[in-house]
Amino acid sequence: MKSCVKCTRLFNNIYKHRPHVTFRSITGLQAWNEELSTDLKHKIEDHWSSRLISPAYNENDTSREKYYVLSMFPYPSGHLHMGHVRVYTISDAVARFQRMNNKNVIHPIGWDAFGLPAENAAIERNVAPEDWTKENIQHMKLQLKQLGCSFEWDRELATCDSEYYKWTQELFLKLYDAGLVYQKEAVVNWDPIDKTVLADEQVDENGCSWRSGAKVEHKLLKQWFIRATRFSKDLLEGLDDPILQDWRDIIKIQKHWIGECNGVLFDFDLLKDSKQIDFITLWTSTPEYIEHCNFVAVSPNNTLAKSEGEILEDGTKKLFIHAKNPINNESVPIFVTDQIEFLDRTDSYLGIPGIVEQDQVFCDKFKIQYRPINLLNEQEIEKKRRLVCKKAQALQVGGYWSSAKLRNWLISRQRYWGTPIPMIHCEKCGTLPVPRTDLPVRLPKLNNKSSQKRISNLNDSLEWLNTVCPKCKGPAKRETDTMDTFVDSSWYYLRYLDRDYKEDMFNIEKAKKMMPVDLYIGGKEHATLHLYYARFVSHFLHSLGLIPEREPFKRLLVQGMVMGRSYRIKGTGQYVPESQVKVIDSKRNKAVHKETNQPVVMSWEKMSKSKHNGVDPSEMLKEYGIDTTRLLILADVAPTSQRNWNSNTFPGIINWQRRLWLTIQEFINHRNSFPKEISTEEFKKLDDYLYDSRNFYVKGATFNYCTSQQLSVAVSKMQGLTNSLRKVPPALFAYSLQFERALACQLILLAPMAPHFASELWSGFTSAPHRLNTDSEIQWDKTVLEQKWPIVDKDHKLDLVCQVNGVETMAIKIPKWEIEKLSKDQAMNLALEQKEVQEKLITRNVVDSEYTFYKEYEGVINIITVQKVRRKVGEN
Structure with a gap:
């Protein structure tokens, strides 16, 4: 469609007799005689808010590729803040972009509604947490709709809804059935203000609570744990899965958190007077020699340190408790000591004196007998490791590779507002799971009167607490701990697929079609905890054959604060x-x-x-309008960077919107009038300029929408296209096919970010007479959000960039259709034929070379060849 003889004939033909064809126009306000004021923006947004096209995911459509875009669901605090505005504007822009690229988009929303903040706020106001939370959800839902976000509200869920947490309890029971849940006494982090246990990750470097800021105390309590360490090695290796894109620093954070999985965990029963009283999990880097362990050492900080025992020299205490080796059933002594060098973040140690020198020294000092060990060769070590681990796994006493520092997931919380743990305690039968037919175990209702006192935990409700044992039918009590809210958020992305599914946690068949999440958007503050727990649950469910991939999130967009x-x-x-x-x-x-x-x-x-x-945000929307606020939060700074909110940057966006408005005004006026003619040569030159501008900025904006995820740069590219449109004289507005195409692209590129404003601009664009593009490129009778995403013209020349030793030497201009078919060898030969490249190769004394060749975005963006060369050996 580039200008040539055909374009010149078209220009001459239009000048002589301009065709007038009647088309259906898109109905907007049509206030094209007015200046763009804030009041007019509000009118535009009011007009389009109920008219924006946001098709939901079509489960029966197999012709289009699915695209699951997910933003981390918010805690319902009652009011959106600018961080919310940023993440959900990004999410919405991406969802709209993917729909316009013919993707079958899944874009759900929900509420991370349990937890301490809601409970504490309810206590302060003497209301029930449930009432407080539901009111906040309704208010924030209204604000999100005001922001113009195209969420699929029929997928909406809240973790505090019993129809959701029923399935969180089912997840708990699945983990329990797999031997991954246990209860034991442990020294825990106790928040004296919020009166609940905190996981290690919820305590800052100063020993203070992440929520209340109080100095954390240490208490010995019986707690529920999930054996997340069983999947340590899988979770570590999963970070190298090629499915992951743009995880960048998050991979480093996760790897650091998990640690090097260079040892194996084993559960040793603790025996007192030959009776089992508990167990201790011990790590060793030499599992092949576990049958030769002679003692267990714990630090003074370990739970067992306060147990009775015999005091030895240097303050070491030999406990009256023994540890039973699960592999050979032999009992070994336990010592509380500081004479052993414990690994970082550990307080227990498995002593094998025949292997480690410090173990031998310890045994000699405290007169612990041990046998010499015949060292194994590498082949024997591998064989023995497999046998030992296999036996431990069969006995459900460990046998899985992990790091020494990683801990199991402590999920007990001693507060009311959380998912009840579905366990029952019977004096006769012990601790049993709640039958699945009795799920959900609902929280007891609290009216305002019962909320006027401080809510401590579920012990406050005796009627709820007392129940019947599912086995002997005798009296029993419910578990009063609730789950850490990270359990609720560890699997919500699966429930979105079918919120009303009744048979299980999620619809397995839909998960096979719709998982994994293609793009997950959220804050870096969740890089350790939430992503680790969500990945663990995904790996666990995959091990049961319930979901198709181990990793739940293919691509991350970690937005800055x-x-x-x-x-x-x-x-x-x-x-x-x-x-x-x-x-x-x-x-x-x-x-x-x-x-x-x-x-x-x-x-x-x-x-x-x-x-x-x-x-x-409400004041921002009031003062500037929805789309201006959306553009302001997306412009200037990349989504992944910290955003310093400064009103000095506002005029650029506001002026850009005015220029776009003025462009449509002038387009309508010039198409309805007869502007001054220019020469054919000048017309062709400017028409070609618009052709090149359109392709250049479509290429750049698309790349930054999709590949680099630099939405701020996409805004800059769109502003560049506006500059090109504003440079040409009225004759191009009136008679140029390339102006018409470029202006259409301008509005389509804008639509995902500013859907209301772009829709009104499009209505003006389609209302103008004398349409020149009569093929299917522009769908004149459809809204801007129903348009196809523009692509680079086949004849447009792209750059084939040649680099020598990483330095750009030259760029070869090649038509897009030709560059798409270029093979690696053809690209290499083409580069080597260039004089500039040959000169560089001669001056570098190249003896051999290698190169890579890739497409940045499905042939639409530049195809680049990179040639790497090595100098002769010994050359400086």
């Missing part, structure tokens, strides 16, 4: 509002308090009401 400018009085540290501050030098962060003239420290911090640096 939205930061606000804070002001603190130097010396006191008191936060003050910006209105009370006089800024002297913003570049040097110099400011003073207006009333006292005291120095003020300026910094960027996470938005917070207490810091007076928060921005209310």
Whole structure:
């Protein structure tokens, strides 16, 4: 479609007699005589809010590729903050982009609704947590709809709904059936403010709670654990799965958290007077010699340290408790000591004196008898390891590779507002799972009167607590601990697939079609805990044959925090509002308090009401409009980067919207009038310019939407296309096919980010007469969100970039249709034929070479060849 003789004839033909064909127009406000004000933006958004096309995932459509885009579901705090605006605008823009690229998109939303914040807030207000949470959900749901997000609301779920947590309890029972759940006493982190246990991950480097900020205490309590360490090696190896894209630093964080899986865990029963009283999990890097272990050592910080025993020299204590080796059933002594060098983040040790020198020294010092060991060769070691691990696994006493520092998942929480653990305690029959026919185990209802006292845990409700043993039918009590909320969020992405499914946790057949998640969007603060637990559950369910892939999330988009400018009085540290501050030098962060003239420290911090640096999204929507707010949060800074919220960047976006509005106004006017003619040569030159601009910016914007995920750069590319459109004279507005194509592309590229505004612009574009593009490229009778995503023209020339030793030497211009068919060898030969490349190769004294060849985005974006060369041996 590039301008040539055909285009010149078209130009001449239009000048002589402009065709007028009647088409159906898309109905908008048609306020094209008005300037674009905030009031008009609101009118546009009110008009289009109920008209935006957002087709849901079609389960019966097998002709299109599915695309599951998922944003981490929010905690219903009651009000959106700018971090919410950022993540859900990103999510919505991606979902709309993929729909316009003919993908069958799954885009659900829900609420991470259990947990301490809701319970504490309810206590402060003397209301039931359930009522508080439901009110917040309704308010935030309204705000998300105001933001224009195209979520599939018929998939909406809340973790506090019994129809959801019934299946969280089912997950618990599946883990229990697989031998992955146990209860034991442990020294735990106790939050004295929130009065609940915290996992190690929920305690900061200063020993304070991640929620309340209180100094954590240590208590000995009986707790529920999930054996996440059984999948340690799988989870570690899964991070190298080629299915994962853009995990970047998250892989490093996860690998550091899991640790090197260079040893095996075994459960040793603890015996007192030949009776089992508990068990201890021990790690060894030499499982092949486990039958030769002679003692167990624990540090003074271990739970067993307070047990009775005989005091030996140097403060070492030999316990009256023994440990039973699960492989040979031999009992070995247990010592509480600081004479052993424990590995980092460990407080127990398996002593094999025939292998490790410090073990031998310890045995000699405390007169522990041991036998010499015949060392095995490599082949024998591998064989023995397999046999030992296989035996331990069969006995369900370990035998799985893990790191020494990784711990099992402590899920017990001593609070009311959480998923009840489906276990029953009977004095006669012991601890038993709740029968599946009795699920869900619902939380007892709390009215406002019962909420006026501080809610401690489920022990407060005796009627709920007392139940019947499922085995002997005698009196029994329910488990009063609730689950860590990370259990609720470890599998929600599967429940979205069929929220109302009654047979199991999720619809297995739909999971096979719709999993894994193609793009997962959320904050980096969840890189360790949530992603680790979600991956663990996915690996576990995959091991049962219930889902098709081990890894639940193919691609990550880890968005940065939205930061606000804070002001603190130097010396006191008191936060003050910006209105009370006089800024002297913003570049040097110099400011003073207006009333006292005291120095003020300026910094960027996470938005917070207490810091007076928060921005209310409702006020943003009111002052600037929905789409302007969406563009502001996406522009300037890449999604993965920290966003310092600064109004100085606003004029660029606002002016760009005005220029787009003016462009449509002028397009309509020039198509209805007869602008001054220009020469055929000048027309062709500008028509070609628009052709190249269209292809260049479509290529760039598409790449940044899809491949690089740099939505801020996509905004810049679209602004570049606007500049191209604004440069040409009225004759091109009126008579140029390439202007019409470029303007259509401009609006289509904008639509995922600013759907209301783009829809109104499109209505003006399609209302103009004398349409030149009459093929299927532009679907004139459909809205902008129903258009096909534009592609680069086949005849448009792309760059084949030649690099020598990583340095770009030259670019060869090749038509897109030709470059798509170019093989590796053809690309290499073509590069070697170029004079500039040959000169570089001669000066480098190349003796051999290798190269890679790849397409950045399905042939639409540049195809690049990279030639790497080596110099002669010995050359400087």
